[in-house]
Amino acid sequence: MAHGSRLVDLVQTRIDSFLDERSSILRSIGTDLEPLDEFSRRFLSGGKRFRALFCYWGWEAASGTGFDPFADGDARDLAPIVSAAAALELFHAAALIHDDIIDRSDTRRGAPSAHRLFERTHAEAGWLRRSDEFGTSAAILLGDLVLGWSDELLDEGLALLTDRAAARAARAEFNRMRTEVTAGQYLDILAEQSWHRRGDDEQREIAERVITFKAAKYSVEAPLALGGLIAGGSAPQLSALRGFGLPLGIAYQLRDDLLGVFGDADVTGKPSGDDLREGKRTMLIAVARERLASGARALLDELLGDPALDEAQIRMLQRTILDCGAVDEIEGLIEREVANARAALVDAPLSDVAKAELGSLATTVSRRTS
Amino acid sequence: MAHGSRLVDLVQTRIDSFLDERSSILRSIGTDLEPLDEFSRRFLSGGKRFRALFCYWGWEAASGTGFDPFADGDARDLAPIVSAAAALELFHAAALIHDDIIDRSDTRRGAPSAHRLFERTHAEAGWLRRSDEFGTSAAILLGDLVLGWSDELLDEGLALLTDRAAARAARAEFNRMRTEVTAGQYLDILAEQSWHRRGDDEQREIAERVITFKAAKYSVEAPLALGGLIAGGSAPQLSALRGFGLPLGIAYQLRDDLLGVFGDADVTGKPSGDDLREGKRTMLIAVARERLASGARALLDELLGDPALDEAQIRMLQRTILDCGAVDEIEGLIEREVANARAALVDAPLSDVAKAELGSLATTVSRRTS
Numbered sequence: 067m068a069h070g071s072r073l074v075d076l077v078q079t080r081i082d083s084f085l086d087e088r089s090s091i092l093r094s095i096g097t098d099l100e101p102l103d104e105f106s107r108r109f110l111s112g113g114k115r116f117r118a119l120f121c122y123w124g125w126e127a128a129s130g131t132g133f134d135p136f137a138d139g140d141a142r143d144l145a146p147i148v149s150a151a152a153a154l155e156l157f158h159a160a161a162l163i164h165d166d167i168i169d170r171s172d173t174r175r176g177a178p179s180a181h182r183l184f185e186r187t188h189a190e191a192g193w194l195r196r197s198d199e200f201g202t203s204a205a206i207l208l209g210d211l212v213l214g215w216s217d218e219l220l221d222e223g224l225a226l227l228t229d230r231a232a233a234r235a236a237r238a239e240f241n242r243m244r245t246e247v248t249a250g251q252y253l254d255i256l257a258e259q260s261w262h263r264r265g266d267d268e269q270r271e272i273a274e275r276v277i278t279f280k281a282a283k284y285s286v287e288a289p290l291a292l293g294g295l296i297a298g299g300s301a302p303q304l305s306a307l308r309g310f311g312l313p314l315g316i317a318y319q320l321r322d323d324l325l326g327v328f329g330d331a332d333v334t335g336k337p338s339g340d341d342l343r344e345g346k347r348t349m350l351i352a353v354a355r356e357r358l359a360s361g362a363r364a365l366l367d368e369l370l371g372d373p374a375l376d377e378a379q380i381r382m383l384q385r386t387i388l389d390c391g392a393v394d395e396i397e398g399l400i401e402r403e404v405a406n407a408r409a410a411l412v413d414a415p416l417s418d419v420a421k422a423e424l425g426s427l428a429t430t431v432s433r434r435t436s
Numbered sequence: 437m438a439h440g441s442r443l444v445d446l447v448q449t450r451i452d453s454f455l456d457e458r459s460s461i462l463r464s465i466g467t468d469l470e471p472l473d474e475f476s477r478r479f480l481s482g483g484k485r486f487r488a489l490f491c492y493w494g495w496e497a498a499s500g501t502g503f504d505p506f507a508d509g510d511a512r513d514l515a516p517i518v519s520a521a522a523a524l525e526l527f528h529a530a531a532l533i534h535d536d537i538i539d540r541s542d543t544r545r546g547a548p549s550a551h552r553l554f555e556r557t558h559a560e561a562g563w564l565r566r567s568d569e570f571g572t573s574a575a576i577l578l579g580d581l582v583l584g585w586s587d588e589l590l591d592e593g594l595a596l597l598t599d600r601a602a603a604r605a606a607r608a609e610f611n612r613m614r615t616e617v618t619a620g621q622y623l624d625i626l627a628e629q630s631w632h633r634r635g636d637d638e639q640r641e642i643a644e645r646v647i648t649f650k651a652a653k654y655s656v657e658a659p660l661a662l663g664g665l666i667a668g669g670s671a672p673q674l675s676a677l678r679g680f681g682l683p684l685g686i687a688y689q690l691r692d693d694l695l696g697v698f699g700d701a702d703v704t705g706k707p708s709g710d711d712l713r714e715g716k717r718t719m720l721i722a723v724a725r726e727r728l729a730s731g732a733r734a735l736l737d738e739l740l741g742d743p744a745l746d747e748a749q750i751r752m753l754q755r756t757i758l759d760c761g762a763v764d765e766i767e768g769l770i771e772r773e774v775a776n777a778r779a780a781l782v783d784a785p786l787s788d789v790a791k792a793e794l795g796s797l798a799t800t801v802s803r804r805t806s
Contacts, residue, residue, distance in 0.1 A: 088615065095619050095649055098626060102619065164580060168573040193629040195715075195741070200629060203538040206576060207622050210534060213580065214614040217587055221607065237591065244584040245458065249465050249472065252577050256468060259563040259570060279465055345565075371565070 073151075076144070077118045080152040081110050084219050101204070105183055106212055109159040112175060116318075116431060117158055117289045118151035120311070123427065124293025127420030128303045147296055149223025150236065154289055156216035161247065163209040167202055168255060169344055170373075176335030181205035224296070232298040239295055243288035250280030257347040258371065269352040277349055281322070282315025286431075306414030310424060314407035317400045317432045323348040324396060325435070328384060333436045339380035345371020349399070354392035362386060404432045443521075446514070447488045450522040451480050454589050471574070475553050476582055479529040482545060486688075486801060487528055487659045488521035490681070493797065494663025497790035498673045517666055519593025520606065524659055526586035531617065533579040537572055538625060539714055540743075546705030551575035594666070602668040609665055613658035620649030627717040628741065639722040647719055651692070652685025656801075676784030680794060684777035687770045687802045693718040694766060695805070698754060703806040709750035715741020719769070724762035732756060774802045 085107055092099040125147040165171070166179035173179060178186065185201030193200065220240055224233040254276045261269060290311040294304050325334055326341030327350060341348065351370065355363050369375060369383060387393060407428055411421050455477055462469040495517040535541075536549035543549055548556065555571030563570065590610055594603040624646045631639060660681040664674050695704055696711030697720060711718065721740065725733050739745060739753060757763060777798055781791050 091612070091615055092619060095616065096623060096645060099619050099622065102622060164576050168576060170569075188629070191630065191633070193626075194632060195629050199540075200625065202572075203625050204622060206534050206538060206579075207618050209576075210579075210583065211615065211618045213583060214587075214611065214618070217584075218611050225604075234595075241584065241588050242461070245461055245581065246465065248577050248581045248584070249462060249469050252469065252472060252574060253466060255570065255573050256563075259558070259565050260561065262564060263561070275466060 073119060073122050073148075074115045076148050077115060077152045077155060078111070080148050080219075081155060082107075084152065084156075084215070084222075085110065088215060101184065101187055102208055102211060105180055105208055106159070106215075108177075108183075109163060109174070109180060109212070110155065113155070113158075114434075114436075115155060116427075117154040117285060119427060120286055120289035121151040121154055121293040122147055123420050123423050124290035124299075124307050124311075125297045126293075127290075127297075127307060127414075127416035127424065128294040128299030129297035130417035130420075146223045146226045147293060149219055149226075150292055150296055151289075153216045153220035153223065153240075154292070156212055156219055157244070160209045160212035160216060161251075163205055163212065165251065167205055167209075168251070171336075171340075171344075173336060179205075180208055184208075227296065229298045232295060236292055236295040239288060239292050243284060243292075246279045246288075247284040250276060250278070250284065254280050254346075258345050261347050262367070266355065269347070269355055270349065273347060273349040273352040276347075277316055277319045278312075281319035282312055284315075285318055286315030287311035300415070302415050306410055306416055309410030310407045310414070310428075313403040313410070314428050314431065317403040317407065317428075320349060320396050320400045320403070321432055321434060323350040324393065327387060328393075330435065335436070339375070339384065342370060342380055342383050343373050343375050350387065350392055350396050353395050354387045354390055357390040357392055357395075358386070362390070400432055404428055443489060443492050443518075444485045446518050447485060447522045447525060448481070450518050450589075451525060452477075454522065454526075454585070454592075455480065458585060471554065471557055472578055472581060475550055475578055476529070476585075478547075478553075479533060479544070479550060479582070480525065483525070483528075484804075484806075485525060486797075487524040487655060489797060490656055490659035491521040491524055491663040492517055493790050493793050494660035494669075494677050495667045496663075497660075497667075497677060497784075497786035497794065498664040498669030499667035500787035500790070516593045516596045517663060519589055519596075520662055520666055521659075523586045523590035523593065523610075524662070526582055526589055527614070530579045530582035530586060531621075533575055533582065535621065537575050537579075538621070541706075541710075541714075543706060549575075550578055554578075597666065599668045602665060606662055606665040609658060609662050613654060613662075616649045616658075617654040620646060620651070620654065624650050624716075628715050631717050632737070636725065639717070639725055640719065643717060643719040643722040646717075647686055647689045648682075651689035652682055654685075655688055656685030657681030670785070672785050676780055676786055679780030680777045680784070680798075683773040683780070684798050684801065687773040687777065687798075690719060690766050690770045690773070691802055691804060693720040694763065697757060698763075700805065705806070709745070709754065712740060712750060712753050713743050713745050720757065720762055720766050723765050724757045724760055727760040727762055727765075728756070732760070770802050774798055 085103075089103040092103050131143075162174060163180040166174055167181050171179050172182055181201040181204070183201075184204035185197045188197040188200040220237070224236055227233045257272050257276055261272065264272060287308050288311075290307040291304060294307045299307070323341070323346075326336070326346065326348070327339060329336065329338060331338045337343075351366070354366065358366060366383065366386060369379060375383075408425060411424060414421070455473075459473040462473050501513075532544060533550040536544055537551050541549050542552055551571040551574070553571075554574035555567045558567040558570040590607070594606055597603045627642050627646055631642065634642060657678055658681075660677040661674060664677045669677070693711070693716075696706070696716060696718070697709060699706065699708060701708045707713075721736070724736065728736060736753065736756060739749060745753075778795060781794060784791070
């Protein structure tokens with residue numbers, strides 16, 4: 067992953083220079099826009115950068131340049147893909163800023179979420195009206211700003227491509243991703259709030275649809291495809307990247323679901339059991355409900371989504387989910403999906419160095435602890 | 437304005453066909469996304485379409501085609517500009533959806549705002565948790581969706597241009613507009629909530645900056661420039677369009693400020709005195725504060741922004757603002773700005789038909805009652 071870390075640095079440098087240009091626009095409008103600049107930078111430093119990495123390796127897989135990102139001379143060739151990877155990270159930051167409002171999350175990566183930062187700015191400055199409402203309003207606008215910027219950064223990258231058909235296909239992939247993940251996010255809140263209107267036998271299917279559109283396509287398949295399309299990849303190459311990306315994306319999110327219930331707060335940066343308090347209707351919950359007797363299922367349904375759950379209740383729910391065998395079933399699903407992903411690489415017309423790296427990323431994202 | 441109405445029809449047709457394509461994506465994901473489709477259409481029908489009209493006339497002014505939008509044969513030539521005009525309307529709908537959350541507005545054009553529509557959907561379906569929170573969350577996502585779509589529609593239009601430099605310049609104008617209006621909206625809520633931290637002598641300057649970035653550039657100057665750039669307009673042409681657009685945009689917003697306080701609810705679709713209950717710190721308020729004695733100014737400051745203001749209080753505030761001469765001063769400013777706008781057209785290297793139409797639009801937007 068040394069290769070990966072170096073790329074993460076290149077992406078960060080690109081993000082920083084892009085934000086420098088945007089802050090000069092903000093400064094030309096007024097000095098009191100400083101929080102928009104400061105907080106956008108804060109949400110664009112750090113993070114795991116998985117989307118950027120998948121985008122890069124999709125590109126390398128299809129172009130087979132065996133490109134060495136350590137060599138100075140090639141920086142120009144790398145500019146389109148680094149910009150596209152950086153654009154995905156901007157889009158993701160914008161989505162998280164809005165998601166945290168929607169989920170009423172106080173924290174992000176162990177630090178305050180954007181609306182909480184603005185809320186604090188308001189309270190400390192002693193402005194009028196409610197600090198929490200200012201926090202939400204300002205965070206909606208910050209998300210909108212970064213959403214627009216993600217688009218500009220992608221365009222800057224695609225403008226450097228001489229292959230115009232590749233640029234158009236890459237743009238279409240990004241657009242589709244943007245619509246699908248927003249729809250997936252809507253389905254997610256719908257599932258949380260209307261699951262009781264659907265039969266017990268439909269819960270798994272609902273969770274699967276959320277996982278597909280909100281997570282698997284968005285976090286893995288689309289970034290890989292975007293990279294592959296920027297490289298001007300062939301139809302069989304794109305098909306292999308998607309065949310790898312979709313199951314791996316499902317595994318990625320299933321791991322996330324386990325971490326949301328059982329993760330260590332010190333490692334994830336989110337309170338342990340956070341998904342239980344939020345009442346997320348994940349695959350893990352759907353599977354647990356299928357396995358539990360009706361009494362235990364009713365108790366799970368009753369407690370799930372109660373923001374006031376205490377430590378003892380969280381531990382009891384964790385125990386219930388574990389003991390019914392749901393965790394083992396999800397671990398089995400993760401294993402199966404990762405195997406499906408790996409199988410898609412075997413005879414794929416993709417570069418060997420990328421295949422090796424994608425195989426290693428598959429391990430990382432499916433076994434991660436944060 | 438018959439010419440104008442015909443254009444409005446062309447823009448609506450373009451919006452409808454674009455939304456048809458997007459709803460087929462939504463349908464492929466799931467039938468329960470129907471509200472996203474329905475409500476996006478609702479916020480994209482009707483409205484005054486001033487931005488679309490300015491965009492078209494900026495194009496006509498710079499291209500001087502003397503184009504007849506009634507003639508069937510020319511539809512292909514018109515496609516880029518109609519798509520760009522439609523994209524501005526999509527962007528505007530997205531901004532309004534988010535603005536109504538921020539301003540906690542219950543209505544838009546006399547009908548429920550987006551977050552209220554989703555709130556009602558939730559309540560009627562008997563879903564879990566709070567209907568108002570679902571309303572806000574779903575409307576944030578709907579705004580994000582339409583924001584992304586505005587961008588796609590602009591791209592579809594610009595892709596048809598053979599003049600690539602013109603396409604790039606048009607895209608840059610749209611991007612700059614997007615950043616500036618979002619920053620302007622942030623400055624607007626900041627002005628509402630932190631005006632008391634600034635000196636009495638700074639209030640007019642603060643209001644002027646909001647009016648410039650949130651309204652004047654966004655509603656008039658940028659649409660005109662976008663159209664002019666799509667036509668491949670020369671620097672003197674663009675300069676003339678901006679010289680007309682910025683002062684007219686200021687006049688447009690000053691009229692809006694008057695309507696927000698004195699407008700007829702039946703005509704504006706917003707409750708009369710709405711801006712007073714919302715506590716908007718407009719130029720009208722800044723001017724009134726300068727003119728009022730300290731006791732009356734303190735009373736204005738105290739009442740402004742109280743959502744519970746009753747009819748009698750609204751009438752008293754209207755009377756105070758009127759009697760101090762603030763309305764006359766604003767009417768004088770509108771007249772001056774419209775004169776400045778008209779002056780910019782006199783020797784401008786723009787087509788005569790467009791000059792005549794822009795002159796007529798100047799009258800419409802500065803004298804409108806809704």
